[in-house]
Amino acid sequence: MIFCDIGNTYFHFYDTKSIWKVAPENLDKKFLTSQVYYISVCKEHEQKLLKLQHHARNIAEYIEIDTLYVGMGIDRKAACLSIFDGVVVDAGSAITIDVMHEGMHLGGCILPGLFAYMHGYASISPVLKKSFNFNLNLDDLPQNTQDAISFGVFKSLKGIIESMAKNKKIFFTGGDGKFLSKFFNNSIYDEMLIFRGMEKTFKDICSKEIK
Amino acid sequence: MIFCDIGNTYFHFYDTKSIWKVAPENLDKKFLTSQVYYISVCKEHEQKLLKLQHHARNIAEYIEIDTLYVGMGIDRKAACLSIFDGVVVDAGSAITIDVMHEGMHLGGCILPGLFAYMHGYASISPVLKKSFNFNLNLDDLPQNTQDAISFGVFKSLKGIIESMAKNKKIFFTGGDGKFLSKFFNNSIYDEMLIFRGMEKTFKDICSKEIK
Structure with missing residues (x-):
């Protein structure tokens, strides 16, 4: 399992052991050795990831935070959730x-x-x-x-x-x-702040799907 | 007599009665009806002025301020002088x-x-x-x-x-x-802040030249 935070400049990865970042022009299949769960603030970069791993899963809809803020970036939500x-x-x-x-x-x-x-x-x-x-x-x-x-x-x-x-x-x-x-x-x-929020969300999804 | 402060975006003018600004693409002889005394932070715009009024006079060398700061813009010096x-x-x-x-x-x-x-x-x-x-x-x-x-x-x-x-x-x-x-x-x-500094400097020059 790999978490990916797609930013405006880099792809940030976390495989529950280490963190690394990759520039969009260097994104390659070799970084996607297992199922990717991602969030993205950049449509273009997201398409790049999906081209390489069709079944990568966007978990944005599960990241919910108690706020009145309209249009909060999904990476901010994940970081704050943590x-x-x-x-x-x-x-x-x-x-x-x-x-x-x-x-x-x-x-x-x-x-x-x-x-x-x-x-x-x-x-x-x-x-x-x-x-x-x-x-x-x-x-x-x-x-x-x-x-x-x-x-x-x-x-x-x-x-x-x-x-x-x-x-x-x-x-x-x-x-x-x-x-x-x-x-x-x-x-x-x-x-790890954003990945902590993603991990927390992922655990919530899993526990719901088990129920 | 016209004072001119040449910035990175506009030409600012002061004729001891009113202040006005002109975008570089609109600079015209009609704004330069009498002798121009100027300071400049933009070489390119300065050349534009000198093309229209060859005898416009740069008074930067007379604007002196007590400071340890190296490379202070001439407009900042003029404003601070005031x-x-x-x-x-x-x-x-x-x-x-x-x-x-x-x-x-x-x-x-x-x-x-x-x-x-x-x-x-x-x-x-x-x-x-x-x-x-x-x-x-x-x-x-x-x-x-x-x-x-x-x-x-x-x-x-x-x-x-x-x-x-x-x-x-x-x-x-x-x-x-x-x-x-x-x-x-x-x-x-x-x-008027920058023009006040320029005016002060101009008066100093005049009083020295009279002596």
């Missing part, structure tokens, strides 16, 4: 921040991912086409363009996450989650 | 936030402008291709994609500006400055 109380930050192509309180989803917001920020700057002016300084100290005011850009992104992300988390624990996941989590004391990085 | 103490937020193609303390520039950061944010979202997924909700209440957690995106941008900008301003007054300028200023009590919107 925790009872706290804030979920999924830092991938986009950065989503969602608040969970006693099993209920209270709402959430969306920011560009680090890569999208970098592209955004480059699109404004060639002067702003810089990589980030990942060793930046957020207590000092920036004195050059690379630091000014890095500070703008990291400090503003830190601020909004803090203001939404208040005293709640913060659960980070996604490609840039590990880096962002270092700005917080009350945080956990868990690359 | 105030003695406070925080300057120029919300145009990019959003720059600079801290001035007793005539000294202490440092600053750069974020994407609202338009660049919107493009950034659209580049991640068609689902995120939305306009902003400018009437959003930042005290409520978002419950749909448009609000989630608007909240992400506005709340994170509000947070970083607040954290950099502390108790200082905040001076907004630029196309989106008026909108962003409404999130702050201790703020002023002044579309």
Whole structure:
């Protein structure tokens, strides 16, 4: 059995032992050695998977979360399902921040991912086409363009996450989650977050089908 | 006499009576009825101006500000020169936030402008291709994609500006400055900020040339 989370940039896989990711152009039958249960936020990539494994099964309809939010991405739902109380930050192509309180989803917001920020700057002016300084100290005011850009992104992300988390624990996941989590004391990085929600859902389906 | 601030998106003009802006494709001799004194952050647009008025004069070299910052845009320098103490937020193609303390520039950061944010979202997924909700209440957690995106941008900008301003007054300028200023009590919107710095510099040049 393989779980697959189809994102806008990568296919993320989990076979209950290890996690790995594959770029769409490298997706191959060799990664699909057993039945795939998946969720997807990208129609095009989903078709790519189904071409290689016709009987792969989309489990989105079983992932249900208590929320008033309309149009919540299925990956966000799965990640939020995996925790009872706290804030979920999924830092991938986009950065989503969602608040969970006693099993209920209270709402959430969306920011560009680090890569999208970098592209955004480059699109404004060639002067702003810089990589980030990942060793930046957020207590000092920036004195050059690379630091000014890095500070703008990291400090503003830190601020909004803090203001939404208040005293709640913060659960980070996604490609840039590990880096962002270092700005917080009350945080956990868990690359399994979405798969935990999928696994929970899968167990629910199985127990229902047994009954 | 006309002052011109050449940005990445527009030509901004000031003739000591009124302010107006012109898109590069619409730049015409009719806007250049007297001697132009300019600053520029865009070489290409600068060439366009010089083609129409060969004797237009770049006053960048006279705009000097007390700072350790390396590579500060000339428009930021001009805006900062116009105030003695406070925080300057120029919300145009990019959003720059600079801290001035007793005539000294202490440092600053750069974020994407609202338009660049919107493009950034659209580049991640068609689902995120939305306009902003400018009437959003930042005290409520978002419950749909448009609000989630608007909240992400506005709340994170509000947070970083607040954290950099502390108790200082905040001076907004630029196309989106008026909108962003409404999130702050201790703020002023002044579309003249850059021109004030240019005018100050111009007066300095004149008084030196008279001596």
